[in-house]
Amino acid sequence: MEIREYAPADWPQVWPIIEEVVRAGDTFMYDPAMTQEQARGSWIESPPGLTIVAVGDGGTVTGTAKMGPNYPPPGAHVSSASFMVAASGRGQGTGRALVEYAVDWAKRHDYAGMQFNAVAASNEHAVRLYQRLGFQVIGTVPGAFAHPRLGRVGLHIMYLGF
Numbered sequence: 001m002e003i004r005e006y007a008p009a010d011w012p013q014v015w016p017i018i019e020e021v022v023r024a025g026d027t028f029m030y031d032p033a034m035t036q037e038q039a040r041g042s043w044i045e046s047p048p049g050l051t052i053v054a055v056g057d058g059g060t061v062t063g064t065a066k067m068g069p070n071y072p073p074p075g076a077h078v079s080s081a082s083f084m085v086a087a088s089g090r091g092q093g094t095g096r097a098l099v100e101y102a103v104d105w106a107k108r109h110d111y112a113g114m115q116f117n118a119v120a121a122s123n124e125h126a127v128r129l130y131q132r133l134g135f136q137v138i139g140t141v142p143g144a145f146a147h148p149r150l151g152r153v154g155l156h157i158m159y160l161g162f
Helices: 006-023 036-043 094-108 123-133
Strands: 001-006 050-055 059-071 078-085 113-120 135-148 151-161
Touching: 001 094, 006 036, 006 050, 006 078, 006 094, 050 094, 050 123, 059 094, 078 094, 094 113, 094 123, 113 135, 123 135, 123 151
Parallel strands: 078 113
Antiparallel strands: 001 050, 050 059, 059 078, 113 151, 135 151
16 A cells, blocks of 8 residues: 555545545534535645545555644644545555554654544544554543434544654
């Protein structure tokens, strides 16, 4: 698997991943009715941020991530990131590779840490992965995420200091 910077030619493979994840409505705070243009506008980062892709055998994009400052100044010294993996790429280390790339990127760009603002508590695979990589749940907003099957679940705020 190769992790590399997103190129506009990747969009035809990135959009189906975003569409699949967003339409499921069970992990992201995005409107499940989000259009392709809305997705492109919110997912493709401009500097100082970065969007990346995970590319598997045969050049297939199996995951994507975006990263950058969590907030504008005076909070721009803390980074944030979001990750999406195609169903076909799950369980193969794609998510872990994307998170490790994002953390390394943030360290290289002298961020003080990385904060995830809204991790659905029900997204147990992601929560466990983040914790294995050193992130801590620093707070949970009870019932802040309307899961399509489980009802209202908590949203974790997670942080990894550098």
